[in-house]
Amino acid sequence: MEERKGKDLLQSVGGWKRTHHLAALTSENLGQEVCLMGWVQFRRDHGGLIFIDLRDRRGLTQIVFSPEINEQAHAEAHVLRPEYVLAVKGTVRERPEGMVNPRLATGEIEVVVTEWKLLNVAQTPPFVLEERAEVSENVRLAHRYLDMRRPGLGSNLVVRHKATQAIRNYLDQLDFLEIETPVLTKSTPEGARDFLVPSRLNQGEFYALPQSPQLFKQLLMYGGMDRYYQIVRCFRDEDLRADRQPEFTQIDMEMSFAEEEDVMGVAEGLVAEVFAKTLGVDLPNPVPRMTYAEAVDKYGLDRPDTRFELLLEEVTELVRGSEFKLFAQAEMVKALRVPQGSELTRKEIDDLTEFVKIYGAKGLAWIKIKDDGWQSPIAKFLSDAECTALTDHLGLQSGDIVFFQAGGADMVNTALGQLRLRLGERFDLVPADRFDLVWITDFPLMEWDDEAQRWVARHHPFTATREEDIAAMLEDPGAVIARSYDLVLNGNEIGGGSVRIHRSEDQWRMFDALGIDRAEAEEKFGFLLRALEYGAPPHAGIAFGLDRLIMILCGAESIRDVIAFPKTQKATCLLTDAPSAVASTQLRELGLRLREKKKSEA
Known part of the structure; x- marks a missing residue:
């Protein structure tokens, strides 16, 4: 070699x-x-x-x-x-x-x-091409070809190459076929917005760029291509964050005649192979399992960072009769004890209070445990019996601080779960050189959308449920458990998948539960429904976010740091100035005309 x-x-x-x-x-x-x-x-x-x-x-x-x-x-x-x-x-x-x-x-x-x-020869670069030089991200993105010459981005792209090579070699050994699926496809909006592409030959009609190859990989299973994978570009027109891009890369997999354990076993081996080949790190085996309910109960989030403790504890019943009305009337009250955390200043606590408001909280209750008693604005509202019960239940000791959140269950869990991560960083509890994987299983199949006033699929509408729960889809949708699974690494969801619906009658029942009528289902998914009539095998799959995985491998702060030519958080390319206006002749060829902006919009 x-x-x-x-x-x-x-x-x-x-x-x-x-x-x-x-x-x-x-x-x-x-x-x-x-x-x-x-x-x-x-x-x-x-x-x-x-x-x-x-x-x-x-x-x-x-x-x-x-x-x-x-x-x-x-x-x-x-x-x-x-x-x-x-x-x-x-x-x-x-x-x-x-x-x-x-x-x-x-x-x-x-x-x-x-x-x-x-x-x-070369002009003087706009920034020094050394790793230690501090350069604003916008300047680096506008001169990405120069940024690549620096050790940081350059080495990240090498890691990305090694990872994709390891993926291909691993799956090839397991008899998977790498098959490409279409980039110009049909719009089937169920989740994020589609990027639409106008058709010149069929004016007034549009293609969509794929949010994922989900339907096509299922059709590949119907066609007998029983082990498929693809390292594929996907597109979502959604608001951006540090770990989101309008175009991103998935490691997409599907297996016929397979169930959860089959897919999860292949996925564990794939991630272990990537870490071994890129970092020389052997991941712990086997990967532990945790149900969705357990993850939310203990960590507040369905993507828990299990590298450190600080677990949430429900105390609703302990304070149900409290004089502190917020506790007494809340649907849920949870506590987060930080051992020896009373060193936090009042300004830090105020900053944490503002932080949890991002997640819907109206405030943040807290108590510092001192040798001479409890220090807190809410301490006077708690009875001696309630203080004793909280002390025993939470194991409170002098020097601790305990935070409380009260309200609806979703808000309480999310706010305290995010606060837990913030405190883990503040108290240096997160080991930087450790990689903790955990499978999260048994997700709810559906969730209620207040805005749409209907049930929506938590994952996608092709996810199977347990045989004994199929009938409950229409009777009690919120109680139905999906046969889905997410792989979480250091608090980041790096992959998610499910067992798919493979019988026509079950797929129709799912559409009925989601309030998708026959006409809408036929318009959006008619090709899939027809294919189900011709003997679809049981099948299951998973997709990994390659960019996020590489970000963790490289210790980068953003997926932009591991993509050769990323977009900004406003979905623009500073290098090429995309998106940009196009000539009026191009629009006429497509049968399109731009709406003039009103003065109030200009």
């Missing part, structure tokens, strides 16, 4: 052939004649010698221009500036005593130049 890679580097530029990349040379190459190519990172003039750090995506090699070796080459090297592109020929020699750089793979050697060629 190494010999083949070496031969691949024999690239020719103007008759010169590159012999090595810029992280390849070691003391084993002493005395060899080499040809190197790359960018000038730094230039240093030391008396009669000129030192250049020459860089490519793999690393750096120090090259030396000496008047004793080639006086003309040395004289002409004074023109060199950062980011000039060079080809050099020279001899590998040891660095002088005291000049070895142990931080570089090539730190023991240098190349003394016998001949060189300027391949291109």
Whole structure:
């Protein structure tokens, strides 16, 4: 393998052939004649010698221009500036005593130049191309090709490549077929908004870019392609966050004649393979399981970060008769004890109170446990019996602080769950070098949409339920459990999937429960419903968010840091200035006309 890679580097530029990349040379190459190519990172003039750090995506090699070796080459090297592109020929020699750089793979050697060629000049970059240089994200995005030359983004893209190679190799060994599905498809809005593409040949009609290949991968199962995968581009026209992009990449998988355990086993092996091949890390095996109800009860969220404790405790019944009316009347009251957390200042507590309001909370109750009693605005409303009950139930000790949230169950769990993560960071409870995986199972099949005033699918409307729950879909939709599963890594959902509905009558029952009538179902999903009539096998699958997985592997703060050409949080590309206006002739060809903005909209 190494010999083949070496031969691949024999690239020719103007008759010169590159012999090595810029992280390849070691003391084993002493005395060899080499040809190197790359960018000038730094230039240093030391008396009669000129030192250049020459860089490519793999690393750096120090090259030396000496008047004793080639006086003309040395004289002409004074023109060199950062980011000039060079080809050099020279001899590998040891660095002088005291000049070895142990931080570089090539730190023991240098190349003394016998001949060189300027391949291109460069303007002064808008920012220094060093990893430690602080540069605003907008500047980096506008000059993404320069950002790639820096170690951070460049190394992240290498990790991304290694991960996708590991995925393909792993699934190929398990007899999966990589099959492409359409990018121009039918709009079936069930969740995020579609990106629409007007058809020139069928004016007034539109394609949609796929939010996922869900329907097509199920059709592949109907067609007998019993193990499918695809590393696929997907599109969602939704508001953006640090971990969202309008276009993103999924690792999409589907298996016929399979159930939950089959898919989960393959998925665990895939993630373990990616970590082993990219980071050299062996993940714990087997991956623990936790039900949705247990996750929300203990952690407040269905994607728990299990690397640290701080568990939520329900205390509703302990304070049901309290003089503190908010506790007494609430649907749910939960507590979060932070051992030795009473060091928090009042300003910090006020900041945390504002933080939980993001998640619908109206405030945040708290108590500091002191040697001389409880310090809190609400302490006077709690009876001695209630204080004793809370102390025993929560295991309160001097130096602790306990936070309370009261109200509707969804708000209470979400607000305290997010507060738990914030406090984990504040008290340095989250080990940075640990990777905790957990499967979350037994999700509700449906949830009530207050705005639409109907039940909607929590995952998608093709998710199966347990055989014994099928009849309850119409009678008590909120109680039905889905045969779905999410894989969570360090508090991030990295993959989710389910067993699919494979019988026509069950799919119709699901549509009925969701309030999708026959005409609407036929219009949106008629092709799928017809295919179900021809003997669909039982099947199940999963999809991973590749960008989010790579973000965790690289320790990056945003998926933008692991995508070559990402969009901003406003869904714009600062490099190409997309989206942009198009010529009126293009619109006419599509049969489209833009609505004029009213003055109030301008």
